[in-house]
Amino acid sequence: MxxxxxxxxxxxxxxxxxxxxxxxxxxxxxxxxxxxxxxxxxxxxxxxxxxxxxxxxxxxxxxxxxxxxxxxxxxxxxxxxNLTEETREQARAAMFSEIPDSELTVYVPEREVRYVMNVFTDPNCPYCRRQHQEMQTYLDAGVKVRYFMYPVLGRESPDVMRNIWCSDDRNAAMDLAKEGKPVPEAHCDTPADEHLALGRELGISGTPATITSGGHQISGYRPAIEIIQTLNSAR
Known part of the structure; x- marks a missing residue:
């Protein structure tokens, strides 16, 4: 990490x-x-x-x-x-390229991966749930979605996020949490502290927050089609 x-x-x-x-x-x-x-x-x-x-x-x-x-x-x-923002984007891109999928909850398209987006998410965030509902749209567009732990909404968020990360099937557990359903309790070491520290360094104060593989940072919810258009324009 x-x-x-x-x-x-x-x-x-x-x-x-x-x-x-x-x-x-x-x-x-x-x-x-x-x-x-x-x-x-x-x-x-x-x-x-x-x-x-x-x-x-x-x-x-x-x-x-x-x-x-x-x-x-x-x-x-x-x-x-904006030369400063270009430098920031390059720095963010380098930072996220060093973080392995094994540390995250990752959704991978069946087709060729065209883009990668890194998302700081919270299981209790309504707009995070709305973004998750559009997962298939991202996957159909060839977007790999990498979720980072950012449990900042609600006292139970850290426990829910831990249960997701410690599950045998993180994606299935994440799907349950995004539907507002209980996730079976599980315990293990997680990268929650590191993810929170990284998000704070990037100035992330709320969820969802998205960083593309090119380092472009998007705060808050945006419709999937809008984010995909942003990814397309960056090619």
């Missing part, structure tokens, strides 16, 4: 308050203000003297002398591209 990380301190405040450093290395300055974590990537941008710094899916920009930090989206006005 990919261990999610999140920048937990106000970097902008720390960088402003930090004493001037003799070295112009961004890594050294970041090590001074964020000693508990190292950036995943530091890359030059199209703006001279400004570098893109990434921690997981968190992206910000730092001057080459390490003194100034910019938080926000970098937009190319000529192409109308």
């Amino acid at each position: 990919l261990r999610p990380r999140r920048l937990l301190i106000p970097l902008l405040t720390l960088l402003i308050a930090a004493p001037a450093a003799a070295s112009d290395a961004i890594e050294q300055r970041l090590a001074e203000v964020v000693p508990t974590d190292a950036p995943d990537a530091i890359e030059p941008t199209a703006i001279p003297g400004v570098f893109e710094v990434r921690y997981g899916a968190d992206v910000f920009y730092v001057s080459e002398d390490g003194r100034y930090l910019i938080q926000g989206s970098l937009i190319d006005l000529e192409t109308r591209r």
Whole structure:
């Protein structure tokens, strides 16, 4: 399981308050203000003297002398591209590609898999149930659906989700839960804590939340046809 990380301190405040450093290395300055974590990537941008710094899916920009930090989206006005979001999508895609199906509840189409979508779901979420009712539409379109544990609605949600993950047939157990039916009790170790931490790192506050294999993040319920169109347009 990919261990999610999140920048937990106000970097902008720390960088402003930090004493001037003799070295112009961004890594050294970041090590001074964020000693508990190292950036995943530091890359030059199209703006001279400004570098893109990434921690997981968190992206910000730092001057080459390490003194100034910019938080926000970098937009190319000529192409109308959100360069920051493109970096975030690449980071999300890499994160989810490292998480194996064996850790999830997965629905695989009988036909060739054309797309993959990762869904943070809760058994007590009405819109999650509505999304699940459209499962066959996704499968017919060649979409593999990978469910992540995100039991945040209702005190019994964690227990229901555990019963699903520990079942001999997760898909059958998930189908029962999505129909509002009881799931036989089962016990085992689950990746619930890791999934919750990953969702929080991505800023997910509710379910369902969908991340495509290309890293595009969709919050809330969307009709299956709409999500499939989004997947088609990303090809």
